[in-house]
Amino acid sequence: MENQPNQNNPKTPLSRAGGRYENGIVLLMALTFGCLFFDRLALNFLMPYVSKDLQLNNSQIGLLAGALSLAWAFSSFFSTAWAETNNKKKIVFIIAVFVFSICSFGSGLATSFVTLLLARLLMGLAEGPVIPLAQNFVERESSPHRLGINAGILQGMGSALFGSILAPVVLVQIAENVGWRNAFYIAGAPGLLLGLIAWVYVKKSTAESAQIKEMSTLNLSELLQYNNIKWGIPVACCVFGWWFATLPFISNYFVNTQGMSADEMGKTMGLLGVSGLFSSILVPGLSDKIGRKKVILFFCGVGACYPFAVYFLAGSGAHLPVMFLTYFMMGLIPLVAAVVPSEAVPDYLKAKAIGLITGVAEIVGGVLIPALAGLLSDAVDPSAFLWIAASLALAGLAFSTKLK
Structure with missing residues (x-):
């Protein structure tokens, strides 16, 4: 996995010359990505309020995360493949954003676990x-x-800046002042504007499908012939699972087990x-310099230490800086x-x-793992989700040795 231009994807002179448009596409997709994750992750940060009002347990919290990920996974692959x-990528993208x-x-608007699950x-x-x-538009x-x-900027501005930095601060303040339901209403508004901008700004050439080799919608068997698809799937499942094993539960764990206030x-x-945010830009940027495989191996090892930092360093001066790293x-x-x-x-x-790797990783990492983590956290110990995350990081390290 040397850092070489993909020989299967030679860029046209127009694409190479269009630096301004390239930057514009990256920015627009990053902002859209951000609104999506702001909406998706809102429930995680509002969970202390929602779980109290709707009387949810850890198993139900895990199922809520899993339900969204399951629907996301199937839609991610099948809608993208269609x-x-x-050759309908632009219209599918815009409709999905709206x-x-x-x-x-x-x-x-949810009034119970069932209605929230449906939503x-x-x-x-x-x-x-x-x-x-x-991601495909940005790659193009x-x-x-x-x-x-560029992929890192998309992730960094999206899930990190909007979903993980602004969302917890903004949504918790809204929930504290005007209630968690209003926080959900406010979260949905910006995406409508970005959908309109994408309708006008995204060029036909950006979203146009490449000439397909066969009249097939899925191409599953062909995709699995490529080594970095075959082994990239379990690596992605472990990376997604590491994140989703902790994400639905960590805010509740900080408040109810480690005694933090809502503001803390x-x-x-x-x-x-x-x-x-920093890692989503620095880590992919580093991989442009030294290669993808080396970076994946190293940071899987780093991530295995995160659950230990959460659990063993609680209350110490090292708690926050070690978690950060x-x-x-x-x-x-x-x-x-x-x-x-x-x-x-x-x-x-x-x-x-x-779409395939995202879809499978969502099913395994975003559906099965949160459900298992929730069940074990209820049945064994509230910290069980942390040890699942650590195990997945180590498994990801092992699988990534098979990448080329």
Whole structure:
């Protein structure tokens, strides 16, 4: 996995010359990514309020995270594959942005576990194709030497800046002052504007499907012939699972087990978001310089230390700084979900490869892992989710040795 331009994806002179448009696409996709994660992660940060009002236990919290991820996973692959095959990527992207923005209101209207579960399922279906298509648009317009850092900017501004830094601070303050339901309503508004901007700004050439080799919508068997797809799937499952094993439970754990106030929890989650922002740019950028495999191996090892920092350093002066550093494994998400698959396959399979890896990783890492973590945290110990995360980081390290 040397840092070389993908021979399957030679950039056209227009793409290479369009630096301004390249930067514009990266910024627009990053902002859209940000709104999506702001909406998706809102429930995690509002969970202390929602779980109290709706009387939710850890198993139900894990199922809520899993339901959204399951819907997201199927929609991510099948909607993206359909859009690629039928040359409808732009229209699918724009409709999905509008729908997930509207769906954010559904979470605010929930009155029970069942209605909240339905709202999250609908949101997952709408959000599924947005990330693979956004990554595909960015990859299409990226200069070869900027692919890693552009994917990192997308992840950094998206899930880190909006989803992990602004969301916990802003949403907790809204919930404290005007209630958690209003926080969900406010979270859904910006996506509508970005959908309109994407409608006008994204060029036809950016979203146009490459010439397909066969009249097939899925190309599953062909995709699995590529080494970095075959082994990239379990690596992505472990990286996603490491993140999702902790994400639905960590705010509750900080408040109910480690005794943080709501304000302290919000600031701690915001600090982890800053770590996610830095890592999402620095880690993929580093991989542009020294290669993808070396970076994935190293930061899987770093991420295995994060649960130990959360558990053993609580209350000490080292708690926050060590959590900040070990959370840098989050920077692997754009690598394993977008860069590795897009570099592994020819043009006509790129969007499908991203959708496949994202979809499978969402099912395993975002559905099964949170459900298991919730059950064990209820049945064994409230910290059980942390040890699941540590195990997944080590498994990801082992699988990544098979990458080329």
